Structure formats: C-alpha cells, structure tokens
Amino acid sequence: MTINSVNTMYTGTSTPMARWSWRGLMALAAVTLLVLYSSVFDSYEIGIVILAAVGFSFLGQNWSGFRQHFVVVTALSFFAIWLYGQDLGLAESNFFLKYLISSQSAFMWMSALFVMATFAYFAGLFMRSSFTEKVGSALTWSATTMGLVGLMVRWRESYLISPDVGHIPVSNLYEVFILFAVITALLYLYYERRYQTRSLGGFVLLIITAAVVFQLWYTFGKGAHEIQPLVPALQSYWMKIHVPANFVGYGTFAIAAMIGVAYLLKSWQQNINPQGLLANVLPDFSVMDDLMYKAIALGFAFFTLATILGALWAAEAWGGYWSWDPKETWALIVWLNYAAWLHMRMSKGWNGNPMAWWAVIGLFVTLFAFLGVNMFLSGLHSYGEL
Amino acid sequence: MSDDSNPNTRHHTLGQRLFQFLGSMDLAITLLLALAIASIIGTVLQQNQPYADYLIKFGPFWFDIFESAGLYDVYGASWFLAILTLLVVSTSVCLIRNTPSMIKDMRNLRTHVQSKSLRAMHHQKQWSVDADAGNSATILEATLSNLGFRAKQTVKSDEILVSAMRGGMNRLGYILTHLAIIIICIGGLIDSNPALKLAVWTEKVKVHDFATKTISPKSYLAAGTKAFRASMIIAEGRSSGTALIAMKGGALFQRLPFSIEVKDFRMEHYKTGQPKSYETDLVIRDDSSEPLETTISVNHPLFYKGYTIYQSSFEDGGSVLTLNIWPLNSSAGSPPVEFETNVFKNSDISWGEQNLGLEVLSFRLFNINPDPTDDDPNRQRNFGPSFDYKLRKDTGEALEYTNYMLPIKRNGREYYLSGVRSSVAEPFGYLYLPVDIDGGLTHFSHFLQRLHDENIVNDIAHTMMTETLAEINNQDKKLEQSLQETLTMLVTMFVEGGFASVGEFIETTLPEAEKETLGPAYLSMLREMLSRIYLGGTLYKYGTDDPEENAKIQQAELLFFQDAVDAVSSLSQYGSPLFLELSDYEHVEASGLQVTHSPGQPIVYLGCAFLIIGVFLLFYLPQRRFWAIVKANNSGTDVLLAGMSNRNPREIDLFFEQVAEQLETATGNSETR
Numbered sequence A: 001m002t003i004n005s006v007n008t009m010y011t012g013t014s015t016p017m018a019r020w021s022w023r024g025l026m027a028l029a030a031v032t033l034l035v036l037y038s039s040v041f042d043s044y045e046i047g048i049v050i051l052a053a054v055g056f057s058f059l060g061q062n063w064s065g066f067r068q069h070f071v072v073v074t075a076l077s078f079f080a081i082w083l084y085g086q087d088l089g090l091a092e093s094n095f096f097l098k099y100l101i102s103s104q105s106a107f108m109w110m111s112a113l114f115v116m117a118t119f120a121y122f123a124g125l126f127m128r129s130s131f132t133e134k135v136g137s138a139l140t141w142s143a144t145t146m147g148l149v150g151l152m153v154r155w156r157e158s159y160l161i162s163p164d165v166g167h168i169p170v171s172n173l174y175e176v177f178i179l180f181a182v183i184t185a186l187l188y189l190y191y192e193r194r195y196q197t198r199s200l201g202g203f204v205l206l207i208i209t210a211a212v213v214f215q216l217w218y219t220f221g222k223g224a225h226e227i228q229p230l231v232p233a234l235q236s237y238w239m240k241i242h243v244p245a246n247f248v249g250y251g252t253f254a255i256a257a258m259i260g261v262a263y264l265l266k267s268w269q270q271n272i273n274p275q276g277l278l279a280n281v282l283p284d285f286s287v288m289d290d291l292m293y294k295a296i297a298l299g300f301a302f303f304t305l306a307t308i309l310g311a312l313w314a315a316e317a318w319g320g321y322w323s324w325d326p327k328e329t330w331a332l333i334v335w336l337n338y339a340a341w342l343h344m345r346m347s348k349g350w351n352g353n354p355m356a357w358w359a360v361i362g363l364f365v366t367l368f369a370f371l372g373v374n375m376f377l378s379g380l381h382s383y384g385e386l
Numbered sequence B: 001m002s003d004d005s006n007p008n009t010r011h012h013t014l015g016q017r018l019f020q021f022l023g024s025m026d027l028a029i030t031l032l033l034a035l036a037i038a039s040i041i042g043t044v045l046q047q048n049q050p051y052a053d054y055l056i057k058f059g060p061f062w063f064d065i066f067e068s069a070g071l072y073d074v075y076g077a078s079w080f081l082a083i084l085t086l087l088v089v090s091t092s093v094c095l096i097r098n099t100p101s102m103i104k105d106m107r108n109l110r111t112h113v114q115s116k117s118l119r120a121m122h123h124q125k126q127w128s129v130d131a132d133a134g135n136s137a138t139i140l141e142a143t144l145s146n147l148g149f150r151a152k153q154t155v156k157s158d159e160i161l162v163s164a165m166r167g168g169m170n171r172l173g174y175i176l177t178h179l180a181i182i183i184i185c186i187g188g189l190i191d192s193n194p195a196l197k198l199a200v201w202t203e204k205v206k207v208h209d210f211a212t213k214t215i216s217p218k219s220y221l222a223a224g225t226k227a228f229r230a231s232m233i234i235a236e237g238r239s240s241g242t243a244l245i246a247m248k249g250g251a252l253f254q255r256l257p258f259s260i261e262v263k264d265f266r267m268e269h270y271k272t273g274q275p276k277s278y279e280t281d282l283v284i285r286d287d288s289s290e291p292l293e294t295t296i297s298v299n300h301p302l303f304y305k306g307y308t309i310y311q312s313s314f315e316d317g318g319s320v321l322t323l324n325i326w327p328l329n330s331s332a333g334s335p336p337v338e339f340e341t342n343v344f345k346n347s348d349i350s351w352g353e354q355n356l357g358l359e360v361l362s363f364r365l366f367n368i369n370p371d372p373t374d375d376d377p378n379r380q381r382n383f384g385p386s387f388d389y390k391l392r393k394d395t396g397e398a399l400e401y402t403n404y405m406l407p408i409k410r411n412g413r414e415y416y417l418s419g420v421r422s423s424v425a426e427p428f429g430y431l432y433l434p435v436d437i438d439g440g441l442t443h444f445s446h447f448l449q450r451l452h453d454e455n456i457v458n459d460i461a462h463t464m465m466t467e468t469l470a471e472i473n474n475q476d477k478k479l480e481q482s483l484q485e486t487l488t489m490l491v492t493m494f495v496e497g498g499f500a501s502v503g504e505f506i507e508t509t510l511p512e513a514e515k516e517t518l519g520p521a522y523l524s525m526l527r528e529m530l531s532r533i534y535l536g537g538t539l540y541k542y543g544t545d546d547p548e549e550n551a552k553i554q555q556a557e558l559l560f561f562q563d564a565v566d567a568v569s570s571l572s573q574y575g576s577p578l579f580l581e582l583s584d585y586e587h588v589e590a591s592g593l594q595v596t597h598s599p600g601q602p603i604v605y606l607g608c609a610f611l612i613i614g615v616f617l618l619f620y621l622p623q624r625r626f627w628a629i630v631k632a633n634n635s636g637t638d639v640l641l642a643g644m645s646n647r648n649p650r651e652i653d654l655f656f657e658q659v660a661e662q663l664e665t666a667t668g669n670s671e672t673r
C-alpha cells in the first residue's frame, strides 16, 4: 500500500477516483441549482448553495456511506416531490406517498427503524455477533435516510399548502426532534466508521429512541405534526442556520453523554468482575475517552457558532444581541459548562470516571436548555411551546 | 516578606502570587461554573417583576433576603458584575502570561532537542539507510515539506537534526479564543451603559415615577453617544422624537436626534387566521437631511445613523367608536342613543339617576378564535371587530365587558354577543341578545320596554286573570285580586332576577305540600304572561298569504321569542343597565417601536469572529512536531524519528505511523529491502 498524501491517511478509505467524482457531482449539482434558479436566488441563498456543496464534498470525500445516503435521500425526495405534483391530497391516495414517503409516513418509518436499530445493536453487543451489529448500522442508516427524506418532503409539502406558508422544517419542536434524531445518528455513524467500533451503537441509539418515543407521544397527543405557518418573528434566514448549528451541538453532547454512560458501566463492571461481558466488549477506556473529547469539542465549536448566530439574529429581531432571555441564558450555561469541561481535560489533564460523569450531567443541562426552558420558563423564545 | 530581592526562590511577592492566582486554571473553572450557576438563578426566578409579586410569592422573610442578594435583577446585581469582571481579569492575566510563550511556540521549530529526549518520546521509530547523512536529511526535509510541514535542518557536530512542525496556528487559536472573551465582555459593558446607572445612583438623573404627574427635566436624557435600548408607541399619523427607557421604578426619556412619524401600521394574516406580518411605514426627519420614508417589519429593522429602529409590538392608537346605547331596564322613550368615544377615553354617562363611567379599554379589528360550532376544535374563525370597556358605578365598582360588533351564529340563529366579568382572573360570562327579523335589536328592546311598563303588565294580568277565572267560573273577589297580584309579581320578579329568582321564590315561599302542584302552575302562568306581553307587541306580525311560508316565519318568531325570554332571564347577571352596540368604527393603530443605540456592537461582533476562528483553530488544527536525527554509521546512515502533538497522544497514533512509513520509503530503509 502506498499513501500519497497525509490528508487521506487518517480517515481515508476512498480511492482518488471516487473522491473526485464525488466532488465533481457536488460541483455539478451546485452549478445546476445556481443556473436553474439564478433569477430567484438572493445572495444569501447563493451562499448557502455554495457552502452546502463545499460541506457535502468534504463530508463525502472519504465517507462512502455518506455518499450513498446523500444520493438515496436526494432520489427519494425528488421522487416524492414528483409524485405530489401540485396536489397535496395525493398524500392520502397515492400508494408510495401514503405508505412510504409522504413526510408523515417517512417519519413513522424512521421511528420504527431507529427502535429496531437500537435492539439490533444491543443484541449484537450481548451476543457478540458482529453481523447483528452490522444490521444495526444498516438500520440506522435507513432510519436516518427516512428521517431526512421526511424533512425534505415536508419542506415541499409546506409550499403545497400555500406558497406563503412554505418554510424549512426547523421551526417547531416537532420538526427539531426529527432534526435531532437525524443529526445525532449521522454524527454517530461518522464516529462508528472512523473508530471502527459498533459496540457503542446501542447506547447512542438509546437516546435517539427516547427522542423518537417522546416525539410519537407528542404527535398523537397534540396533533403537533400539522404544518403551521411561520409567525413573523421566525421569518428570518438566520433561523435556517441557527437551528441546525444548534442541533449539531445537542447531538454531539448527547453522544458524549451516552459514551460516558458506557464508560461508567464498563468501569463499574471492571471493578466487580473483570471477566464480565461489558468489560470486554466495550471499546478501550482510552478510545471512549478520546471519543467523548472529540464529540464535546465538535459540539462546543458548533454550539459557539450557533449561539453567536442566535445573537446576530436577536440583534435583528429583538433589538439587542443579548437580552438574558431564558433560552439565551441557558445556551450560555451549556456553553460555560462545556468550556469548563474542556479546560479540565486540556489543562488539568482530568480523565476517567469524573469526566464521564460530567459528560452525563452535561446532557441534563443540555436537555434543560433544549426542552426544559420551553416547558417551564417563559420568554422571547416562546414559539417552541409544548 | 524578606525574599523580595530574590525572585528565583519559590517564595513570591504578594503581587506575584495574586497574579499567579488570577491567571490560574482553578480560578477560571470556578468562575465559569459560578457564572453558570448565577445564570440558572436568573432564569428560574423571573426577573424584574413588580416587587409586590415577589413579596406574595416568598413572604416577607425570604423576600428581604432575596432582595438584598439582588436576586430580582441577577444580571444587574453587583456580585454578578463582579464575577464577570473577575473572569475578564483572570482571562487577561492568563493571556498576558501565556501569549509570549505561545507566539514563540508558533514559530519555533525547536532545534535544540537531543537524541535522548527523542528516544523518550511515545512515538518514535528508527531505521538505517544507504544514503549518506546529508542526502538523507535533505530527503527527509523535502518529504516533510511536501506533507505540509515547515521543516529545517540543523547541522550538529556528528549528526543532522531535521525539525518540522505543522499547525503552528493552533496557538493562535488559544490567543484568539481568550482575547475574544475579553473583547466581548468589554463590548457588552459599553452597551449596558454603566455611566447611566451611576448617574441614576448619584441622582444626576431622576427616574420618572408614573404615579407623579410632572416630569422632572432630570428625567430627560439628551441625544448623545451613549448606548440605550428604548421603546416608543406612536399612533398612526403622529410623530415623536422621544423614547422611553424602562428603569426600575419608572422610566427615563431618551431624546433622539430625529423624529419618527408613523404613517401606517399593517398586520397581515394567513388564510388560517394566524398573523403573517407586522409592518410600519415610517418617515424619519432630522435637521441635516431629507426626510426618509421607509417600511420596517419584524426581522427587518431600519439602520439609521447608528440607531436601529425595530418593529416590536402594536396597540390601539385611540380608535374612534360609534356606539348605540340601548337601555335594558326602563320603559322610556325610543332607543337607541348614539354616542361617540375613543379607545382609552373615559366618559360619564348619566342614565336616569345613575351615573356611570365608561372606560373604553381596547378595540380589536379581528377576533380569530376557535369556532365553537365547528366539529374540529382547532378550526379558527374570524368573529369580526369587538371592543372592551369597563362600566364604573359611583361606588367605584366596575365590571368589564367585551362586545362583538357582528352577530354570532348559533344553531342557525344570530345573536349579539357581550361578555362580562368582574375581574381579569375570571372567564367571561356571555349574554346572547337575539337578532330580530329586521336584523337588529329593535324588537328585543321593544319587548323589554313592554316588560318594564307597569300599565301594560297590569292590563295583561287583568285580562288573563279574568279569562282564567271565567274558565273555572269563579266569582271570588279575593281570589281575583290575589291572582292579579301574583301574575304581575311573577313578571316583575322575572324581569328583576330571571327564572332563577322565580325558582327561588317557589322554593322558599311555597308550602312543601303545594310545591309539586303550584310550582309548575306558576311557571306556566309566567310563560303565558310573557307571551301575551310579547304577543301584544310583535309576534306573528309578519304573516304572508302563503301558509307554508307563514308557518316558517311563525316558527322563526317563536324561536326569537324564546331567545328573548332567555336573554331577559340572564340580564340580572349582566350587571349593566345598558347595552352598548358598536355600530361603526374608525380604526387607528399605534406601532410599538424599539430604538437602540449600541456602540459596543461592532466590538462584540469582532470578539465573536475571533471566538469562532479561535475555537476552530484550537480544535481542528492540532500542532504536530516531528524531529529526525540522522547520523552516519559504518555502512550508511541511522535515522531516528520522533513525533508529538499538543493534543492528546492518541490523536497522532495513526498519523505518526503513516508519516514514518512515507519517510522510510522516501529515504529507502536498507534493512527492509
């Protein structure tokens, strides 16, 4: 084996051919979009298209799973959009839409697949069957695909309701729960491939499943799945980048916490029974430790970005970049908490159980910022109410 | 301290120790967490509420303790500012202490390492090559350069050291991140305008208390360069050059260097009824330039000469309302009386002996509410304009009303709807006045007048008494009188208290034995009276020649009669001698604006940019160093390679392997060949 460049050495498994065709595809897609819609795009949208193309090229260049995922999501989304035409009513009558890829059906598939993936991962872990674990990965990929297709199709559906109702589906708790599940799963799959370990899958999928179960209850209990038009305060391009950036943060913090749980379980079992199952099947402490750090570092970076984007948006919508609104303040609390975590680790060199515990506690802090604020505190961010 | 003169001992001066402490990681982490906990308090306890609310919530004991801890305005409390200041100081000290070595580290290739220290490194490898030392070193340097390293050869006595580094900017990441914290805090401090707080504290500026009538000139702030965040409410067609800064206990008046006129405020709705946009047409005038006409809306503020003007709310700007006043408790005159008033206006209405104060609270053009007649409880419908008012009696008591302009449909019939309640905490109870065949209240009002007219009631009671007694052939004068009295009394009782008081009368005054028989008899007598009073008025007035059509109209009139009786029955709870029908309006709105001046904002944004760049540099540009020592041996050259990263060691595991392999291939390992 000869390696030509250090850039690919660490992460790379793709051939240069695959890499360049992928980059070419992304460039082609971006150019096509820009040419087709040159008359309606504003500079912001042009920027988004270019950045998205660069981002996707980057993500996919050495990650074949992502490439396949991207192609399948695109194909299914276009298929659904084509089936719909101009008639939203087809969601009830067309076979494919009704049972597979109308947004609501796609979300149901996503939920079911995530639950199945959780079981598969744990079954693989306890039976020490790498095949079953691979099934878990495949199910997770499928669930993520259905979730993302659902979001894409929902986006289109909102425009079919009425052009003035149309908006990107990141505007209420129902939609962001799906976003959370999808982003967390994708991030996990990235780490799974990079660290070549599937034994943590069940732990991470557990939190996704929890989110999905909450989501189902929420849907059926409150009719929350209906597409609502945007209130004036949300009609801003900042929303489209602020919310996804936030969820990269939430997703990675959730992953870090679940790895923390696995870490603590392994360490607990090693104390009482070093020959026990968990002590042997879970990755090395140092791998989990490293993963926790990687996840939190990534989350911290995106959370910083998201909070700053939020401040920019607030400056435009509320008249001040910082108002000590509860949601804002909790974002700061989350941020300070992980800043402290990173300092502890980087400069005081802490690791092991205390940091794992702290990562788990961090999830509760994050959870409160994500849900608790909307449930228990009132403020300017009141649109995400339960 | 005796060892001042000797800085090399482990004992330091107090100043040095303070410096050490301020820049210490322990302090930094403590401060980060302290700030987080303080922020939690600030969100869990609602901030800046009226003090009375806190007093009720916590009781006098805890109220005082919490107050002295500044918990009602955590983010403005001195201890909170102290933590923030300490954080800034600590970060600055940390930065001052570490920057020089970081900058050195960014550039320095470390050309002084010994082979001993390379051997001690976790990542290291050795091999031998055929080429001589000079060539090997050059190949190593070139290969490392190709891999993106900055590399350099240092020739020592019997060996050559190749030092290489990648990701030196990682150190810049540290500097930017921590500098950003300081910059952001400074920008934020500028925008929180501490000078104003000081001026209020030293009473140079006086917070205006809305309970006092006159405004002190000390409550006005001149237009200047200081930061502020203020609000204005301007009615359509009006203009203003002064904004209100809300302060503890009142407000301050901020003069602006321009005036803002509101031309028009608009609110648009989606088809489903939810609000879609709020926008205002503005004209900005100042001395120096042409008036600027523009439109702002939520998320689209106006930036004007360093000020920002936002759409933040809206309210009524004193809409003109034309009312028809219908009496509900008299037999007098031909109603209604027309009356004109404005939202927010208080007027006196004399009604008979009663003086009533009418306080118009608000006007709403749209009422988008769930439709109670729809099967789907989520379906919204527009119920049209409405207005809210209070009627205040001489005694000071007041009831609050909300009246809809357009009739509401229920079970296929139409009603004027008026809600009443005695306090804001209660839900409204509704009065349904039936709409008559002419589409108005005339017939209902006519019926009501007849009910209050003693002569009419007496006449009808007399006729009814005579007819009833004739039926049973009774000649008893006493019975005649008692029946006549009972009939009029039932009507009076009904008019004053509705079916409820008639029922109560039956319950409380009739002997137990006769309740069963007399009770229903009384009620049917009352019904008969009411219908006779009504019949003499308008019922079945609208007959036609077509018997089928006739039957329909009669059915409608019968229903109207029942509705009218129900309405009269509930009037006693309505608590008002008047019904105010909204007949016309001229909608005037006021736009709620927020005006801010934030000189610190660009500073904060600069800090944010530093923070983002810094954080990504810190995390994603690890600093990696490699060293190779080449030394001639008997047959060729020995290579000793070592590498390290400033991140965690694992991060470089694979990387080291792969770089080492490439270097080995490039130099040509003589042993593996």
Ligand code: HEM
Residues within 6 Å of the ligand: A297, A339, A342, A343, A346, A347, B023, B024, B025, B026, B028, B032, B087, B090, B091, B092, B094, B095, B098, B174, B177, B178, B181, B615, B618, B619
């Ligand atoms: C609000 C305040 C602060 C924030 C948000 C902050 C943020 C950060 C972040 C994100 C890192 C990177 C951690 C990593 O490399 O994984 C870091 C590293 C560091 N911070 Fe802070 N910091 C703050 C205050 C301080 C203070 C007051 C000190 C002084 C003791 C300090 C000292 C350091 C040091 C020494 C590093 C390690 C740099 C390295 O070698 O990579 N920080 N800080």
